[in-house]
Amino acid sequence: MNSERIEFDAVVVGAGLAGSAAAMVMARGGLNVALIERGQKPGGKNYFGGAIYTHAIADLVPDFMDRRPPFERPVTEAGFWFLGKDGLTRMTVQGGELNADPPDAFITLRANFDPWWAEQAQAAGAFLIPKTTVVDFIREENGQVTGVLTDRPQGEIHAPVVIICEGVNNILTQKLGLIHRDLEPAQMALAFKKVISLPMETINARFGLPDDAHGLAVSVLGDVSLGLPGMGFVYTNKASVSIGLGVMLDTLAEYRLRPYDVLQRYLDHPAIAPLIKGGQLLEYGAHLIPEGGYRAMPKLATDGAMVAGDAAAMVNALHWEGTNMAIVAGKLAGETALEAHSRGDFTAKVMSRYEDRLSEGFILKDLKQYRGFSRFLETHPQFMDVYPNFVNGALGQFFTAYGKPKKELFKGMLGSLTNRRGLIKAAGDIVSMARSVMGW
C-alpha cells in the first residue's frame, strides 16, 4: 500500500501570511516544500481589516512593487476617529512618514493578496496543495513529528519538519500539546465587517482623498460598540470601503448581542452613514482575533514542529497588527527549518532556535511590551466610551461660541468628564493605559 509514500523536506500547514512566508524561505534555501491549504485557493478563508505593512513584505520580497502586488491603496492618512453619540472627532495624520516610498502600509483584500503572496512561494519552488485539510500529525513513538495526515485518500505526507500556520483556530497546535486549551473568550475579539462598493470618485470626495493613490486607515473608538469593549475600523479600498468592528467574544456572549445588529448600529451612526450612503454590499464576513498577547502564546516549538502567526497568538492587540508578525515569524520558522536540515537534527533543541530568533526581533519584544494592554481594556471599558464622548463634547464646545466666557466653558468641559469619571480616576486611567502600552 505504501508504495507511493509522499515525502517532502518540509510541510507547511496553511497558505496564509505566515505559511507562504515560511514556504518561500525554505524553498529558496533549496528544500522541497509542501504548502497545504484547506481552501479552494489561498486567501479564501482569510480575513482582516485591513492594512498590511511593507517592512515585512520587503524583508522577503525586496522588489515586491515590481511583482504587481494586488494592493488597493497606500495608507496616506491614518489615526483615530472618536465617535460621540451623534458627533465625530477625527485625529489623523497625513504626509510626513506616511509619504515614504514605498509607503509604510497598503490597504488590501485578503482574497486578492494571499494568492499573490502564495505565488511568491510557488515561484521559489514551493508546491501548493489546495483543497486539503490537515487533520493530524504523523509522529514517532518518542513524539517526534515526521509529517501530517490530511483528509485526502491515502493522505499521509511525510517530512522531518512541519511548520503550523493554521491561524486563530489552532486545533493542530492543541493536538500537539503545545497549548492545552482554547484561549478564553475574553482573550479573543470577534471582528466583523462589510465591504461596501462605491465609485472611486465618491470615496475620494467623502473621505477627503485627492485620488486613488491616497488611502485612509482609521481605528474608531467611542459609540461603536454600545459602550462595551470594542473598536471599529475604516479602510478605503479603490472602489469600496471596508468598515467594521471587533468586540470581545465574552462581551458578545454575556450581553447576547448579535454581531450584525451591532455592526448595523455603527453603520447607521449619523457621522458614519453619510460616508457609505448609496453603497452596495459586496461581502459580509467575520473572523476571530487572538488578543491574549504574550500570556496566551503556546509553546512555539517541539521535536519536528514549529508554530507561527495567529496560531501562536502573535497579534498586537492595541494596533491589531498581526500580518507583519505572521510574515516575520513564518520567515524565522523557515530559517530554523533550514538550519535543522543543514545540521540533520530536527529535535526540539534545534527547533527552539526559532524562539531565539523571535526574541532577537521585534515580535516577542512587542508582544511582551503590550502584554498588559488586552487586560487593560477589559478593566477600563471607559476608554472605549466615556473618553471619546468627552473628546467630542469638549471639542464641540471649544469650537462653538455659546456666548459664554471661555473659563466657564472649560469648567463645563472638565465637568462633563468628571461627572462620568472622576478626575483623579481619569488621571489614573491615563497612567495605567501608558503602563499597559509601555509594558511597565
Add this chain to the structure above:
Amino acid sequence: MAMKTGDAFEAKELPEEVKATLPNVYVDDLLMSLKYFIDEDKAHLRIIDQAVCARCEYKPCLYFCPVGVYTQGNDGRIQVAYQSCVECGSCRVGCPYKNIQWELPRGGFGVAYKFG
C-alpha cells in the same frame, strides 16, 4: 475576569435605553453576499448533547454567531445550519458548556471569501 462557564455562566443586561438603539437585522440579507462550497455529505458542526443545551439557560450561541447558524426549533432543540458557517470559531470557544463539536470543513468546502 474570564467568562464563567457551565451552569455558572451569567448573562448581563445593557441599560434599556442603550438596548433600544440596536436595530434588528435580517441576517439572510447578509448571507446573500457570501460564497460557499457546501459539503452536502458531512456537517462540520454538531451539538454534542441536546440535553446540555436544554439546561443552558441563556443559549448565547443563538446570538453571538455572526451568521446566525444556531436557531431554536419549535421543539426547543438547537438547530445547526452548518451550511452558512464562516468558520470563525466563536462557537468553539464561546459555548459556555463546550457542547459543540467543531471541525474544519473538509478540504475545499465551506466559505470562500471573494474579498476577505
